[in-house]
Amino acid sequence: MNELIIEAKIENIDKVLSFVSEHLDDCSFGIQNQIEIAVDELFSNIARYAYNPTTGGGAAVRVAVNEAVTIEFEDSGVEYNPLLKEDPDVTLSDDERGIGGLGIFMVKNMMDSVEYRREGHKNILTIKKNLGS
């Protein structure tokens, strides 16, 4: 897998998206966009919540492409499994609506698989998108 090690902060999202999109030349426009949305949701989650904002911390993003695009996100922040988050109610009226939980909900819907594991002090989230789907 190709790997990018980078400080987990929102300003770095451009660099992460560029790194990932370099590997997506063979994907359709629609799949590229779905993958980039997933990367934005997951990296921004790490940037916002994994570390104490004053001290910060690093993240690794790894990409492999074969019959599927596989992307792994690793951080050493607080233990957090976003898959345990309850799905938002997407049927509420505008006055009742918020955006909480929508990011990971979209990732789950747009990717073919999303898996979380805790390894030592690390959070590792792996997403997969089958090509041609």
Place this chain on the structure above:
Amino acid sequence: MTIEKTFKAEEVIVKLDGRLESNTSSKLQEELSPIWEEGKYDILLDFEELRYVSSAGLRVLLNTHKGCKAKGKVMTIKGANASIREVFDLSGLSGVFAIV
């Protein structure tokens, strides 16, 4: 992402080019808030050149929609591609936003 604003008599056309994600959405929020807070204009968002919207972008759009509505104004979205429509459908916001 670039943001281009054109002021008409009762409407501001806001044209976006690029990706509306975590980093760029705060910039859009800064551009749109003063417009709906003033309550003088409807907002027409031109998404013709926009690639996609992530949840951070949805937050700004929902916020703008609510802000306009509170002032008796309307936020309308035009030119959204299939990726953006997919996000609106998944999030249940297709039925909330005025999309043309």
